[in-house]
Amino acid sequence: MSSSTLPLTPTTTNPVVGAGENAETYWPWATPTPGPAPADPDTQLGFDPGEVATARRRVRSGQFPEWLDHVSAAAACTRPIRLSGQIDVRNRDGQHMHTIDTNSMPDGVIYTPCGNRRASVCPSCAEVYRRDTFQIIRAGLEGNRYGLPPLGQHIAIFLTATAPSFGPVHHRVVKTHAADCKSRERCTCRASICRPFGNTCPHGAEIRCTARHKTTDPALGTAFCLDCYDYAGHVTWNHDAPELWRRTVQEVDRELERLGKRLGVDLRRRHVKVYEFQARGVIHYHAIFRLDGYNPDCPSAIVPADRIVTRAMFASVLEDAFDKTSYTSAPHPANGDNGWHIGWGSKGLDLKHINVPGGDANLTKLTGYLAKYVTKGTEVTGASFRRFDDLAVELHADPATHVGRMIRACWDLGQADGWERLRRYAHQYGHGGHITTKSRGFSVTFAFKRMERVIWRRTQGFPHLWDDQEADLVVYRLGYEATGWITTGDALLANSAADAARRRAHALDLADLDQAATAHPLAA
Template structure:
């Protein structure tokens, strides 16, 4: 029998009537079925298992749309196969476990995106200075930071600052140059002016939109997006071949060098991607190409050699297969704006250099950005939802989606329909070669080990045995995505926000004591 701990007489230190009685089960049931989110939250918070629920959802509490899984989780002794414990999700709050969605897109899930960004930063930084299993000797290897842009598909509104005087580019309030200042004020064949004298603010919705939508080459842009990954592959092959020829010219065995690369794709406001990359020169074992050990490169190579290789590969191009709209195919190549900076371990002030910390922060930032920069935020499109996002006479993003849907009808071009919600780009926004650094999976496994050691494993209060001697076997199936109610989402996110504030306050206090 449960006995209430609330008193039923007036408190001695206060005037008035007795405290309110605890709500009964009928009241809680009515509150839970209410359409008012605050009443739903009150019903959840008044339940006896609320503290257990808060602890249970802690791992996914800040996620916008967590994954719900149902099944059993077993811990087995690896050597003997003895079952140590079994947890059934039916015995847990809500009958499921909550797992963060892991979406990297900041516009869809800020919490998972922030974790992805931190992991991307660690991966990029480790590949430049070492750590997390990468030898610190990589900091002495030549490395460059090239940026590959897309060609022009038509004049668009832009914001250009000739000389920055701000201290933070993120909050830049410098005076920009006129968008497209032209003396003769020309007009396109459709009668629209091709001049714009506005000094656009950074939040201006016109940025990235074409001066004349009817002149803009939408088919060419979406085709370029869908084949950008293939262009990048051919470019990396051209860079490797250039370095191999350079090695042979210097009397060095080409098999004794290896290029380690990483890249992040940035979606520009005009709806086309460009790539920020890292290229690091390593040594390799010429007798065993399967050896992934990171070795110093042979003497005589410099970062300028990598710059020359990038400049040579920037001319890579190819022609697509014929399409009924363009029987000759489209030319796929890079734009004219190719910029390559040398990654300096210690800043020297030389123009064209960038530090490893700046590169890591830059790539991590763009690893979580996507089509929201072009005004498109949507999941995968279907014939039932395409009319909500595609319009041949609509906004810039709507015209790009419509072009993807129209061009993707032939079987060999179906990828355009599959990736219409990404404006045609179907590649990963952050990729790297195996030898560059550790992987996202490595960092996730480290977190799992830490959490199980900290909490004693899923659903258990006792300490977990030595990690190397146990196996966790999950028999889980997907049952849904998202919180059960808006109230649950509000309570979980509030709990996560309070935990973050507590952590930040503790870090600030430790920093104060250390100072």
């Protein structure tokens, strides 16, 4: 720490404002200019004065602790749903015990999270969805939880299936990643030249690009020539992708049945899949296929397949099924009353073996990878929309952009009978399937995870006290009131409380880790 050598006493006889040698001086007949008023700390932090005032009124109302406890379930939600009505509580015999009216609650409503899975819409609800997905997939890979047996001996394969090409687009390919490169979105590794060789298309556009695109380059995924690119085939493939997946899974079952008959064993396929949007606006699937056996004495049991079945055999079954599956879509007037060819891309499957010593995939990293993508939508294309109407289409369907052409193709093709889903899902470039699906025997369900949270809240953190036979029946007779917080100040208070709760939980987790490391140094 340094100190100034300037004297603190003024060396001039003139009056001064402030103290020290560097204070401003003024003449006796002059009036000093008043300095700026001290800044409001709330304004400096970016808070609107009106928001702060409403938050302060809520805190000083005397009912703030009760209100904060009431909204805790939706405290971190961006736009919670407000419900009003009555809640009936009955015992197991059906006898009515008492009724709770929302008018007796703070604000006269019940706050419930919006439940949106997209992180760009509600980060809090998307995080809950991501964690549930992580636990479901992890249980289906490792087992030994939720009543599932250990699954480490089961053959499992992680695959990626992509769509065919609909025209040349700008892309980024990194042939060799650095050792410390962990995130594809933030990758700074040196990329290859986009498209060093190419000719001029019939519309006069040069199909050539010598740039090494960065991950944030808005040109990624856009077509070199908007007139050459097959936008009709693109959105139709998105539209029919769920049907293509269903037929492919059926073909996998047929191939497995043929393999089982050839080897004299019974085989079962279990899987979970997640779709992801590529930068060009078409989806591709990530899936985990697990091979199980069959116990005739207990058909519902989850047992490993017979040892006669090898990993190479299972991989061959998947490759054959994806190669064989293709069909022609329904006819459309815009295509001369013909359909489009629907099939998988020509690059083939990207397969990685799981549950094998020295295998290609790390279970925790793989599970986190899949769970992360259930919270994403079309953001990778540079835009994220809600459902369109005629006005929104005119606003966003710019024919000079790649995204605008996809939206316009969905809207125009969706006019035909039987193709209305293209308009319904134009905000997702024609795709309307679920973000993640799984077979019944793969793992537990999302409903099971939601019930876990209900039990945790009703037992106040002691789930072992829950008894299904003695638990009261809660009948909700609630109706929609509104969406969002009543005031911005309420949102500020609720989200601040939720953030403080997360920090406390994180601090407790760190304390538990430090305590474990102190008790067992080798475990750290």
